[in-house]
Amino acid sequence: MNCEVCQLKELEVEHFEIREVLRCILHTILFHRALGLVRPKDVDLELFEITYVQCGDVELEKKIDEKIDQFIDRVEKHPNKKNQICLSFYEEKKQAVWFTNRVERLYWEQWYINLNVAQQPKSHSGKSHYSKVVVDPGESALEERSHRRAALEASLREVLFQIIKFVNEKKDHVPPIPNLEGVSFLYEITIPSSSDSAFGMDMFKRMLQTGHPTMLS
Amino acid sequence: MDLQGNVQVEYGRFEQIVSQFLSKSLHIILDSRVPSIRPFGRSGDLLLSTPVKKRDKWFNLVLGDRPAAIDNLNFGHRNLAEPMIIDIVLVQEVPDSSYEHRLTTTLGLGKYVETVIERWVVQYEYIRTVFPQVGESSASYKKTYKKSIILMRSLYSMMRLLPAYRAFRKICSSTQASDFDINYKVSSFSVPFSREEEEAMKSYNFIPIDAPQGRLSISVTYRASLSDFNLETSTSFPPQIITDYVGSPATDPFRAFPSSEKGVSATSFPLRGVQSPSSTPFHRPHSWTSGLHKISPLTQPLSGSPPVHRQSTMPYDCLSPPTNTYGHRYQNSTHHRTTSFDEHQLSPPFSPSPPTYLSGGNPLKTRMHSETAPMSIPCLMMGRSPRYLSPNLSDPNRHSLPPLSPRSTKYDPSSQDSASGIRLSRKSDSLRAGELHSGMTNHYSAQKVLRDGKDDSGRFSGVLSSSSSPRIGFSRSSSRLSFQDDLDDFDFPFIVDDVDTSDSHSSQNLDGKKGSEFTSQVFSAAKKSQDAAVGALVHVLRTAPPLRQDSSCYSPRSSKTELEGEVDAASQFFVPRKTSDALEELRGYKEMKDLLLSKSRTRVVVKEP
Numbered sequence: 001m002n003c004e005v006c007q008l009k010e011l012e013v014e015h016f017e018i019r020e021v022l023r024c025i026l027h028t029i030l031f032h033r034a035l036g037l038v039r040p041k042d043v044d045l046e047l048f049e050i051t052y053v054q055c056g057d058v059e060l061e062k063k064i065d066e067k068i069d070q071f072i073d074r075v076e077k078h079p080n081k082k083n084q085i086c087l088s089f090y091e092e093k094k095q096a097v098w099f100t101n102r103v104e105r106l107y108w109e110q111w112y113i114n115l116n117v118a119q120q121p122k123s124h125s126g127k128s129h130y131s132k133v134v135v136d137p138g139e140s141a142l143e144e145r146s147h148r149r150a151a152l153e154a155s156l157r158e159v160l161f162q163i164i165k166f167v168n169e170k171k172d173h174v175p176p177i178p179n180l181e182g183v184s185f186l187y188e189i190t191i192p193s194s195s196d197s198a199f200g201m202d203m204f205k206r207m208l209q210t211g212h213p214t215m216l217s
Numbered sequence: 218m219d220l221q222g223n224v225q226v227e228y229g230r231f232e233q234i235v236s237q238f239l240s241k242s243l244h245i246i247l248d249s250r251v252p253s254i255r256p257f258g259r260s261g262d263l264l265l266s267t268p269v270k271k272r273d274k275w276f277n278l279v280l281g282d283r284p285a286a287i288d289n290l291n292f293g294h295r296n297l298a299e300p301m302i303i304d305i306v307l308v309q310e311v312p313d314s315s316y317e318h319r320l321t322t323t324l325g326l327g328k329y330v331e332t333v334i335e336r337w338v339v340q341y342e343y344i345r346t347v348f349p350q351v352g353e354s355s356a357s358y359k360k361t362y363k364k365s366i367i368l369m370r371s372l373y374s375m376m377r378l379l380p381a382y383r384a385f386r387k388i389c390s391s392t393q394a395s396d397f398d399i400n401y402k403v404s405s406f407s408v409p410f411s412r413e414e415e416e417a418m419k420s421y422n423f424i425p426i427d428a429p430q431g432r433l434s435i436s437v438t439y440r441a442s443l444s445d446f447n448l449e450t451s452t453s454f455p456p457q458i459i460t461d462y463v464g465s466p467a468t469d470p471f472r473a474f475p476s477s478e479k480g481v482s483a484t485s486f487p488l489r490g491v492q493s494p495s496s497t498p499f500h501r502p503h504s505w506t507s508g509l510h511k512i513s514p515l516t517q518p519l520s521g522s523p524p525v526h527r528q529s530t531m532p533y534d535c536l537s538p539p540t541n542t543y544g545h546r547y548q549n550s551t552h553h554r555t556t557s558f559d560e561h562q563l564s565p566p567f568s569p570s571p572p573t574y575l576s577g578g579n580p581l582k583t584r585m586h587s588e589t590a591p592m593s594i595p596c597l598m599m600g601r602s603p604r605y606l607s608p609n610l611s612d613p614n615r616h617s618l619p620p621l622s623p624r625s626t627k628y629d630p631s632s633q634d635s636a637s638g639i640r641l642s643r644k645s646d647s648l649r650a651g652e653l654h655s656g657m658t659n660h661y662s663a664q665k666v667l668r669d670g671k672d673d674s675g676r677f678s679g680v681l682s683s684s685s686s687p688r689i690g691f692s693r694s695s696s697r698l699s700f701q702d703d704l705d706d707f708d709f710p711f712i713v714d715d716v717d718t719s720d721s722h723s724s725q726n727l728d729g730k731k732g733s734e735f736t737s738q739v740f741s742a743a744k745k746s747q748d749a750a751v752g753a754l755v756h757v758l759r760t761a762p763p764l765r766q767d768s769s770c771y772s773p774r775s776s777k778t779e780l781e782g783e784v785d786a787a788s789q790f791f792v793p794r795k796t797s798d799a800l801e802e803l804r805g806y807k808e809m810k811d812l813l814l815s816k817s818r819t820r821v822v823v824k825e826p
Binding site for chain 2: 028031032035036037038039040042049050051052053157160161163164167168169171174176177
C-alpha cells in the first residue's frame with residue numbers, strides 16, 4: 001500500500017483559536033479512521049458555528065489534548081509563521097534483520113495540518129518577548145476581527161470537507177480493520193521540528209523509517 | 218452444488234449488507250435532520266453504559282434506537298435495486314402570495330411552504346456484469362463492508378457540515394416553538410427540481426463503493442444557503458408566557474386585520490415575534506405560537522415572518538362572523554379544519570391536514586376586520602387565568618402555549634376549567650347571533666368537530682409514518698396531532714354575547730359581561746403595551762359597576778346616622794352629603810347650644826340676687 005499523504009489547507013489562526021481548531025481537525029480525521037465500533041459524539045465548537053464528531057474515546061481525547069498543548073508550547077517558543085502538526089497512521093511489522101527482530105513502522109497514511117499563527121501576542125502570562133499588542137478598539141478593528149473570524153470559519157469548514165473528500169476518495173490503502181473498539185489503527189501525532197525545513201525533511205525521514213513502500217494487505 | 222450454495226450464501230450476506238446500508242444511512246440522515254423522529258429522552262450523546270443492540274452495530278457506528286419509521290419501511294423486503302430518495306423538507310408558513318407557486322397545501326389562514334432543502338439519494342446501482350466467483354464475492358463483500366464503514370463515517374460527518382444542520386439544531390435547541398419545521402419524505406421517485414431551485418443548490422456525490430454486481434452510492438443535492446428562509450427560533454420566551462400574553466393579543470390583532478392583505482387569516486397573531494418586521498403586536502406570543510409549533514412536525518407552523526397572517530392565536534378572530542354561519546362552516550368542514558381551528562387558538566399551528574382554518578376563510582376575514590376588538594378578549598381572558606396554563610405546562614410537548622396541552626386532557630371534563638368553558642360555550646349558543654364573542658362559541662362548537670378530528674389525525678399520522686418505498690412518509694407523532702385537545706383546556710371564561718351592549722347582557726355570566734366591557738375598554742386603551750392593557754384590564758375589573766354599588770352608598774348612610782343621633786332637626790339634612798359637612802354642622806349646633814345654655818344660666822344668675 002502506498003502511503004497516502006494529505007496536506008490540509010492552511011489556516012490563519014490566532015493563538016487562542018489553536019486549541020479548538022486543532023481539536024476539531026484531529027478528531028474529525030480520527031473519527032474517519034477509528035473504524036472499530038464507535039459511539040459518535042457531537043461536539044460544538046465554541047468559537048465557530050461548527051459541529052464535529054468525536055469517537056467518544058476518552059483516552060483519545062486525552063492524547064489529543066496533550067499533543068495540542070505541546071504544539072502550543074512549540075508555537076510560543078518558535079513564533080514562526082507557519083506551524084505544522086502531523087497525524088500518521090501506521091502498521092507495525094516485525095522484521096527479522098540480521099538476527100534481531102525489529103519492529104518496523106509502515107506508514108500508510110499521513111495528514112499534515114498547516115496553521116499560520118498570527119503574531120499578535122495574546123494574553124499569555126509570562127511571555128515577555130512578544131511585542132506589546134496595540135489593539136485599537138475601534139470599530140474597524142472589531143470589524144476586521146469579525147471578518148477574520150468568519151473567514152476562518154469558512155476555511156475550517158473547507159478543511160473538514162477536504163478531509164471527508166480525501167477519506168472517500170482513498171479507501172484502498174486502508175488496512176483490514178482489526179476487531180477492536182474505537183480507534184482500530186495505530187497512529188501518532190507529531191510536531192515537525194522546524195517549520196522552515198519542515199515538509200521535505202520530515203517526509204524523507206519517514207521514508208527512511210518505513211523503507212520500501214510495500215503492499216500491506 | 219457446493220459452489221452454488223456458497224455463492225448464494227455470499228450473495229445473501231451481501232443483500233443483507235445492502236439492506237442494512239440503506240437503513241443505516243436513512244437512520245443517520247433522519248437523526249440529524251428531523252427532530253421529531255428522535256425518541257423522547259434521547260440526547261445527543263449516547264449513553265456509554267447502554268448495551269449496544271446487535272443491529273445497531275452495523276458499520277461499527279452506534280446510533281441508538283432506530284426510529285420506528287425506518288423499521289416500517291421494511292428494508293428487508295424492498296427491492297434493493299430501487300433508489301431510496303430522502304427529501305428533507307423545510308416547512309414554513311408564509312403569507313406572501315408570491316410563494317403561491319410553491320404551495321403544496323393551502324391553508325385557510327396561511328400557506329405552508331414546503332421547500333426541499335436537501336435531497337439524498339442512496340442506492341445500490343445494479344450493474345449486471347460477470348457472475349461473481351465464490352472467492353471473489355467473499356472477499357469483495359468484506360471489502361464492500363469495510364468501505365461502507367468509512368462511507369458511513371463520512372456521511373455522518375457530512376450531515377453536520379451541511380447548512381441544514383444549523384436549522385435542525387435551532388429546532389432542537391429551542392424550548393419554544395420555532396417558526397419552521399423540518400420534515401422528510403422517503404420514496405423511490407422524486408419530482409425533479411425546478412430550474413431556479415437547482416440554481417440555488419449544490420451537490421455532492423460520495424465516491425461509490427464497488428459491490429458485487431454493482432455499486433453502492435450516496436449523493437446529496439442541498440441548498441447552499443438557508444439564509445433566504447429567515448429561520449429563527451424564539452428562545453427567549455420564558456415559560457410564563459401568560460404574563461406576556463395578557464396584554465399583547467388584545468391590541469394588536471386588531472390592527473392586523475386591516476393590514477392583512479390576504480385576509481387569509483383573521484387573526485394573525487404573530488406566532489413568534491420573530492420575523493415580523495411590521496408589528497410587535499403580532500409578535501404575540503410566543504406563548505401561542507410556540508406551543509403549537511412543537512405539537513407536530515408537520516403542523517408546527519412557522520410563525521414566521523409574516524405574523525400578520527398567522528392564524529394561530531386569534532381563533533376568535535376567525536370566529537367573529539355570526540356564529541351560526543361560522544358554526545355551520547365548521548360543521549361542514551373536515552376535521553382537518555377544525556383541528557386547525559384549535560391550532561389557531563394556540564398558535565398558528567398546522568394540523569396534520571393543513572388547516573384551512575378558517576375554512577371558508579375569506580368571507581370570515583372581512584368580518585373579522587370589523588369585529589376584531591371583541592375577539593381578543595377571550596385571549597386575554599385566557600391569558601389571565603393561570604389555570605389554563607397549568608395543565609399544559611407540565612406537558613413536555615408544549616411549549617409555552619398556555620392553554621394547549623398536546624397530549625392532554627382531551628375533551629373530557631377532567632379539567633374543570635375546560636369543562637366549564639365548554640359548558641359556557643354551549644350555553645352561549647343561543648346568543649350567537651351577531652356577537653363578537655360568538656366566535657368563541659363557535660370555537661367551542663368547532664371543538665366538537667375537532668374532537669372527532671382527533672381520531673382522524675391520529676390515523677393520519679399512522680398512515681404517514683408507515684411508509685414503504687413508494688409511499689411518502691411523514692414524520693409525525695400522533696400525540697402531537699391532538700391540538701384539538703388543547704381546546705379543552707382552553708377556558709373561555711368570558712363568553713360574551715353581545716359586544717356592543719356592554720351593560721345589558723348578563724346572559725351567560727358576569728364574566729361575559731366583563732369580557733365585553735373589557736374588550737372595548739381594553740382595546741381602546743391599551744394599544745401600545747402589554748402593561749397598559751393589563752392596567753386597563755385591572756381598572757375595568759375594579760370599576761365594574763355591579764360590584765361597587767353597595768359600597769358607594771355606604772358612607773352617606775353612616776354619616777346620616779351620626780347626624781340623627783346628634784341633632785333633632787337633622788331631617789332636613791338627610792341628603793347625601795359628606796360626613797365632614799355633617800360634623801361641621803354638628804359643631805355649629807353645639808356652639809349654639811352652649812351659647813343658649815350660657816345665656817340661660819346668666820339669666821338665672823341674674824335673677825337670683
